[in-house]
Amino acid sequence: MDFQKLAEAVVEGNVKKVKGLTEKLLSEGIRPDIILNEGLLKGMQKVSDRYKEKDFYIPEVLLSSRAMQAGFHIIKPLIEDNSTSALPHKVVIGTVAGDLHDIGKNLVSLMLKSRGFHVIDLGIDVPPEDFVEAVKKHQPDILAMSSLLTTTLAIIPETIRLLKKEKYRDKVKIMVGGAPVTKDYARAVGSDGYAHDAINAVVVALDLVKS
Amino acid sequence: MRSRSNFKANASTMLSVLSDRQCEEIVMAAEEVLERTGVTVYDDEALETLKKHGCWIDGNRVRIPTALVERCLRSAPTRVTLCNSRTGSRDVLLQGNNAYFGSGSDTPYTIDPYTGERKRATKESVGWACKVLDALPNIDFVMSLGIVQDVPLLISDRHQFEVQVLNTGKPIVTTAHDIYGFADIIEMCEIIAGGEEELRRNPFMTLYAEPISPLQHAWEAASKLVLAAKKGLPVVYTPCVMAGGTVPSTMAGVLVNGLAESLSGLVINQCTREGSPFIMGGVFTIMDMGTTIFSYGSPEFNLLMAALADLAHYLKIPMFGTAGCTDSCVVDEQAGIEAAISIAMTAMSGPNLNHDVGYIEYGSTSSLEMLVLCDELIGMARRLTRGIEVNENTLALDVIHDAGPGGHFLTQKHTFDNFKKEIYKNRLFDHQHYEPWKEKVNRPITETARLKAIDIIENYEPEPLPKDVQKKIREVVERAEKRAEL
Numbered sequence: 001m002d003f004q005k006l007a008e009a010v011v012e013g014n015v016k017k018v019k020g021l022t023e024k025l026l027s028e029g030i031r032p033d034i035i036l037n038e039g040l041l042k043g044m045q046k047v048s049d050r051y052k053e054k055d056f057y058i059p060e061v062l063l064s065s066r067a068m069q070a071g072f073h074i075i076k077p078l079i080e081d082n083s084t085s086a087l088p089h090k091v092v093i094g095t096v097a098g099d100l101h102d103i104g105k106n107l108v109s110l111m112l113k114s115r116g117f118h119v120i121d122l123g124i125d126v127p128p129e130d131f132v133e134a135v136k137k138h139q140p141d142i143l144a145m146s147s148l149l150t151t152t153l154a155i156i157p158e159t160i161r162l163l164k165k166e167k168y169r170d171k172v173k174i175m176v177g178g179a180p181v182t183k184d185y186a187r188a189v190g191s192d193g194y195a196h197d198a199i200n201a202v203v204v205a206l207d208l209v210k211s
Numbered sequence: 212m213r214s215r216s217n218f219k220a221n222a223s224t225m226l227s228v229l230s231d232r233q234c235e236e237i238v239m240a241a242e243e244v245l246e247r248t249g250v251t252v253y254d255d256e257a258l259e260t261l262k263k264h265g266c267w268i269d270g271n272r273v274r275i276p277t278a279l280v281e282r283c284l285r286s287a288p289t290r291v292t293l294c295n296s297r298t299g300s301r302d303v304l305l306q307g308n309n310a311y312f313g314s315g316s317d318t319p320y321t322i323d324p325y326t327g328e329r330k331r332a333t334k335e336s337v338g339w340a341c342k343v344l345d346a347l348p349n350i351d352f353v354m355s356l357g358i359v360q361d362v363p364l365l366i367s368d369r370h371q372f373e374v375q376v377l378n379t380g381k382p383i384v385t386t387a388h389d390i391y392g393f394a395d396i397i398e399m400c401e402i403i404a405g406g407e408e409e410l411r412r413n414p415f416m417t418l419y420a421e422p423i424s425p426l427q428h429a430w431e432a433a434s435k436l437v438l439a440a441k442k443g444l445p446v447v448y449t450p451c452v453m454a455g456g457t458v459p460s461t462m463a464g465v466l467v468n469g470l471a472e473s474l475s476g477l478v479i480n481q482c483t484r485e486g487s488p489f490i491m492g493g494v495f496t497i498m499d500m501g502t503t504i505f506s507y508g509s510p511e512f513n514l515l516m517a518a519l520a521d522l523a524h525y526l527k528i529p530m531f532g533t534a535g536c537t538d539s540c541v542v543d544e545q546a547g548i549e550a551a552i553s554i555a556m557t558a559m560s561g562p563n564l565n566h567d568v569g570y571i572e573y574g575s576t577s578s579l580e581m582l583v584l585c586d587e588l589i590g591m592a593r594r595l596t597r598g599i600e601v602n603e604n605t606l607a608l609d610v611i612h613d614a615g616p617g618g619h620f621l622t623q624k625h626t627f628d629n630f631k632k633e634i635y636k637n638r639l640f641d642h643q644h645y646e647p648w649k650e651k652v653n654r655p656i657t658e659t660a661r662l663k664a665i666d667i668i669e670n671y672e673p674e675p676l677p678k679d680v681q682k683k684i685r686e687v688v689e690r691a692e693k694r695a696e697l
Contacts, residue, residue, distance in 0.1 A: 066622060
């Protein structure tokens with residue numbers, strides 16, 4: 001019953017309620033990973049559904065995401081102490097070199113976090129070498145690259161080539177996005193996934209880690 | 212804001228064609244026409260009344276002294292309210308620059324939403340249209356979108372009103388063949404309202420009547436003005452003038468001639484009973500000199516309608532306007548463009564009761580596809596009209612500072628608190644990315660509109676009238692049928 005209330009509070013974007021309910025569940029001895037999966041993430045799933053039905057708009061999705069993360073902040077240290085990893089999936093994300101546009105990348109990053117991904121955000125203007133370095137260091141499930149300018153698009157295949165050369169391409173799934181990127185382009189450069197917006201990026205990411 | 216002395220703001224986007232002095236000149240010119248040229252009136256009771264009030268009568272020719280016109284302008288109410296017949300809610304306040312939108316009435320043809328075929332309008336097609344009108348959020352009032360032609364012609368107006376009022380609670384602007392048809396329709400309305408006084412206090416129906424240009428009030432029209440006044444019910448009196456054909460080709464001349472027709476109608480109405488609610492109006496447009504059509508989409512049509520709005524505001528008389536229509540014979544790019552211009556200009560110039568939304572083929576055919584498209588255009592036009600609010604909250608200095616260079620506003624509370632109020636939510640028009648569009652939509656917007664109309668016809672149920680009321684209305688229709696057979 002309280003899980004449902006927690007999920008509803010996430011949908012409402014009510015930070016205070018989410019914090020209160022998360023603490024209440026913890027004090028009742030519920031395992032933090034169960035609170036995350038049955039409450040917080042269930043709520044975000046509902047938010048995502050309502051966005052798809054055109055019932056929610058981006059600011060409402062983000063408000064919910066903020067509420068979810070307020071709850072997550074409370075249980076995060078407990079999950080990390082626990083040997084059962086509740087955040088099994090890691091994503092390295094960044095905007096490619098030469099490009100300072102990051103609103104889309106930030107949105108994807110936020111959405112991934114709110115759906116339970118562990119996100120390592122490299123920021124903007126990231127050269128291929130830094131992407132590859134981060135893949136080696138963090139060993140993520142997914143590398144996500146964003147580009148808004150047509151002039152910086154070419155950095156994406158360049159990074160993929162470098163990953164191949166360093167023999168890391170097979171160890172990571174690659175997602176690409178940004179205004180000039182299309183499904184065809186994503187396929188042509190040898191990436192594994194593409195979504196046209198941040199909400200769908202999560203769907204694609206969930207698919208990629210499943211496969 | 213600490214202080215904003217002498218601060219003036221535009222609370223809306225502004226559109227006006229005529230200055231007050233230009234309005235004054237046109238009104239005085241129309242008054243001169245009424246004194247010098249006069250009008251013809253083909254109703255004995257109206258002639259008698261006009262004579263009693265000091266008009267100069269010569270057979271059917273009536274010349275009206277300016278003092279009488281000015282007295283009638285003062286006695287007519289500056290505002291008229293129309294209600295929802297189901298809830299009684301006083302939804303449509305015809306006053307000032309309030310702009311409301313609704314459909315048109317008597318097209319011989321309609322486009323079948325299922326087959327795309329152009330066919331004669333029927334009781335069923337009018338019922339469908341009224342359902343769609345009732346469901347669309349930006350439509351404020353209803354006209355039939357077709358002449359019911361599958362019932363006996365003599366009493367088809369009773370059937371037309373019956374099928375309208377069964378399928379919508381929104382206020383109805385209705386036509387009637389003559390005062391006998393009008394009397395039956397009033398009776399149906401009194402049954403629904405629960406009495407004569409109840410209907411007068413909360414009218415949900417107004418009659419539509421029109422003079423014949425130039426400067427003629429036929430018996431059908433004049434007698435309706437008289438009956439509406441006696442009943443204390445609102446009447447729309449709407450000259451339909453064509454520049455170069457029934458009125459001069461100069462735009463100012465169109466306005467003078469059309470206004471003279473409106474004002475003489477007003478005089479007949481007010482002399483019958485002072486203070487009767489009267490709505491001036493029209494379709495002021497050109498005759499297309501290539502094809503002779505009465506144009507519903509020319510630039511002059513839009514210009515004249517906005518100018519007439521200025522005149523109505525100057526005179527402080529509620530106005531019946533025209534928008535959301537096209538000369539195009541199909542719902543195509545021309546239809547969309549002509550409707551968009553007229554709806555946007557109408558929303559901004561602010562005539563009050565704006566009809567003919569959903570007309571194609573220069574007003575000869577109605578289309579539900581067109582109607583659904585126009586509903587979206589009205590929503591957009593209302594956003595345009597709302598203008599830009601400038602105050603401490605909307606200037607947003609704190610949030611600009613908080614986000615800073617390179618930040619973003621998507622997660623700011625300020626964005627969340629304001630975006631719904633500021634940003635229009637499209638209901639119909641497509642704003643998808645290419646790939647999901649290609650996958651799930653992949654059709655022109657006209658097709659989306661058609662499917663939406665069909666969805667409403669099949670799945671929407673308007674609030675019904677109580678069973679006993681439906682039965683009593685039916686009895687009025689059947690009584691008229693029996694009388695017609697004799």
